[in-house]
Amino acid sequence: MTDPIAPLSDLERDALAELSNIAMAKAANGLRQMVKHEVLLSVPAVEILTNAAAVELIAKTDNPKLVAVRQDFQGTFSGRALLIFPEKNSLELVRAVVGGQLALEDIVELEDEALAETGNIILNSWIATIANLLKSALKMSLPVVIRGDSKHVFESRSSTFVLFLHIKFDIRHKEIHGYVALLMDIPSLDELRTLISEFVGKVTDQPGTA
16 A cells, blocks of 8 residues: 555646546535525645644634534545634625525524535535545535634544645635545545545556555
8 A cells, every 4th residue: 555644646636636626516516506606616726734734734824713514424434524614704605605685693693504504515525526436435424513723623533634625615706715624544544545546547547556
């Protein structure tokens, strides 16, 4: 197997970014059906970080208060999926999802429900698409909305590394930035990187690098 601590190769990084954008296109279609409005989702960057580095990266972006939707997944590789927004952006996202005609107090009441539904669509689409393209099967838990600083959001007893995706929403002409993070232990990350390597080998007609 590939060394789980080694960085992704350029081909693996490109493949993961492409898989992520395919998954986000599927998620955007699901959101489009929910909000009855055009939704664009893209993944400009993909990284593998330690938990500590992910905590530091989020903290550096001047986001002391975060809102996240959390779902655990189990299967060929297991871990925890997070959709993360700065608290100031979460209301903007909810307003875009439920419609700008609602009063602020109504939006606040609907915030957790709308965030959970949005997170469920995005995280399920991402995980299911990645698992399908990598010929793996994964099961997802129900979404939970959590709030806190970056240490609280990335808190995990078993996860060592974070597959970290910067994502960009465009809903109702509002551009909203957030993050998708997959928290995994070393064996799960190792298995994911092996699957990505095999996928790269198939699409390039070359043996996997794992």
